Amino acid sequence: MHKYTGQERFLLAADCIIFGFDGANIKLLLIHRGLEPMKDHWSLMGGFVQKNETPDEAANRVLEDLTGLKNVYMEQLHVFGAPDRDPVERTLSIAYFALIDIHKYEKQLTHEHHAEWFELNELPELIFDHNEMVKMAKKQLRYKAALHPILFQLLPEKFTIPQLQALYEGIYQSKLDDRNFSRKLLSTGLLIKLPEKEKLSSKKGAFYYKLDQSNYLENFEAFLNFIPNPDRFFKD
Amino acid sequence: MHKYTGQERFLLAADCIIFGFDGANIKLLLIHRGLEPMKDHWSLMGGFVQKNETPDEAANRVLEDLTGLKNVYMEQLHVFGAPDRDPVERTLSIAYFALIDIHKYEKQLTHEHHAEWFELNELPELIFDHNEMVKMAKKQLRYKAALHPILFQLLPEKFTIPQLQALYEGIYQSKLDDRNFSRKLLSTGLLIKLPEKEKLSSKKGAFYYKLDQSNYLENFEAFLNFIPNPDRFFKD
């Protein structure tokens, strides 16, 4: 059965750091633990990797269980493997971060799991090393978003430029110049202007845009450089 | 004993993608397998994660076993976890990539392990999914080196600017303008000029420089932007 004899075998978990954007703030989806250990504490959603499952599949399964969403933007972040990170039994965790359109998730599922959205700067204490995971995910999100057009993943199909700008401003906690922002954005050729306007948040109304899917993949690696001096944001 | 009952447990390996630079070419350190399966094939150096060891410790142990080197620049790359990636038994591998000064490793150790340095574009076929790991590591090296001053790790304490330029040119497989290169480099404030010259590779001799260690850590996150249009290198 075990062909590599004499070697230790480990439990493997996939934990998901799930970001969402409600139009004003970036949020994180956390679950309230119903059982011991650490009952009544907040935690990331996670699950064990199964026998014939890749870690990516495990992470996608966990995410779907919680939100009902498939085909979500998700990337492997880091393996957390301190021997004592889980007090019950040694478990290594592969952390993933996911970006979802907050309006698409299925509320009844998050309810079943006692999940709640938290603002990034109002996070509760989390179990185990989940605080550290979130910290790394926030850093990685800022890093990646400064270089690649991933933040679209947090918005609905149709979105306006002011919405997108609010998202960037939220993530970098700083005000951006609207004139320069829209110029840079449109110059990427990633957006297609739609004939409709969004009229809820202003009287004049802002045109909707959608992603140009073909250009998106091609230009994914291209640097956007929306954020002046991006390095100042990567400190921690 | 097992407190999370009914869950599968997995073998975990740490595999190291070890880059070195000999002054002219970037190379990869590979070992020649002495045992089945895949006897006589080439592979990355790896080892199983042990009972009370973090993955990072395992990777450092593996690296030290092969090269005799400690405190080497190393970062976690990615977990490879396809169920059938190891034909013997399911094993997940955490891939690490390391940058070492090729002149510092201990030759007798690499000899014991039947290790050899290969040029990046003359790599043999590797076992399992190691080809894929190397491909990802190469991409990550280009990515990271375009943004952060990590390539110094491949050079000795003292190095000249032409040496460093040869390294960048090797990694990006393209000629860089020497005037612009040295200007950008010196403008980072990361280098300290030494009074000595290296006289082997030219008649005039090139001044040695060393890293300013204090500035190095502070400026690590700063973008260097040595490579014009870095995105063209990240395609694969």
Added chain:
DNA sequence: TCAAAAGTGTTACAACTACACCCATGG
């Protein structure tokens, strides 16, 4: 008619690229 947000244009400055010449020295 006015408040509030959307959208566009211009100018000054900084960064980058491209390019040509001088320097030092071993053979």
Added chain:
DNA sequence: CCATGGGTGTAGTTGTAACACTTTTGA
């Protein structure tokens, strides 16, 4: 004394940041 690689200076271009005004329309 000349071939070889090291080192520096400059001008033209491009990209970015800073800034002010007009447009639209619901209340």
